Amino acid sequence: MVSHSSLITVMEKAVRKASPRLRRDFGEVDALQVSRKGPADFVSNADRAAEETIVEVLSHARPDWGLTLEEGQSRTGADAKSRWIVDPLDGTTNFLHGMPHFAISIAAEVNGEVVSGLIHQPLTGESYWAEKGRGAWLSDRRLRVSARRELADCVLATGIPFRGHGDTAAFSRQLDAVMPEVAGVRRFGAASLDLAWVAAGRFDGFWESGLSEWDVAAGILLVREAGGFVSDFRGGEAMVARREIVAGNGQVQSRLHKLLAEAAKT
Template sequence: MATRSALINVMVRAAEKAARGLVRDFGEVEHLQVSRKGPADFVSAADLKAERTLREELQKARPEFGFLMEESGESKGSDAEARWIVDPLDGTTNFLHGLPHWAISIGAERNGEIVAGVIYAPIGDQLFWAEKGAGAFVNHTRLRVSERRRLEDCVIATGIPFKGRGDHATFL
């Protein structure tokens, strides 16, 4: 069984707390009126609420860290070399459409380098985590790189830009 560091545990606790509200909100998505204003506003409110929870929990544990938050932007901490990087609702389009493939993403950066990360997908209760020098895990199982050498033997997934975002032709 994998042993998580104190830093990873802080991130996991914050993600689990924010997840409770997001899961509750996710259950309400199907009841929303399908219009541009209604669901989009609802998801924005869910995003902001989760971001507030994450900020509070992470700041409580590491008050000296700065933040780079998807919704509220950057704020400096007393330790100029350390910050949290947070996406409170990674997969908003899926969330909005009632698809269970969304997560909370948290990274810890020190001296410009990502040193730890947590991605928590609460609907499937999947916790992906990694720390520099300690490996990568899903829940308590170590992740390993495949032995496959030929591209045609591999499964590859990506997010392709849509609705005028990004360079769609390049991705195709």
């Protein structure tokens, strides 16, 4: 059994406590598809209920820590240098449509640096976790990013703009630049899991714009601790500020961010 810090223990406790309710609510979604308003409200309630459960566990364990939450208000704790970053249901559209691909993402930040992160898939029970300097893991199995070096052999993941969100013209330019170079591009609809799958070597790389801090905080640490690289589209560290991210092993990530940077110029 792989040992880990108390932070990961707390995160695991939080996601395990929230997951049964999410699984139960996911099983009820089909019955609500006849109503436009009903399913959306239902999923929003499921999201908030998961967040409340997670916050309860995290706050009990670290009452002085701040919280940055997707569904609720950010809170500053007595310990101004430490906070949790929480997305209680990443992949809400998948959840709404009965698609079994969504996750809970939790990261712990200390002194401005994410030191621990966990991404949990409630339906499969998979927990991807990482601690700074201690590697990335799926339960007790060590994770490594893909070893593929040529884009022509790679399958990448991305996110697609949708109604009211994202720049479709910019994304079209990105696809035009990337698709001729790779073996395939996938869009599964949960960025946290996309990054976890990059860390696990299932995807060779990932890029997306318009993401928020809670979508990527844990995933960035996972990819880096699995031996990968993460940057903004220009190769810098402003992933959160610029709301853009590209990830993969050294060869793939370097080539991919250059393609995206060139696409931005056209």
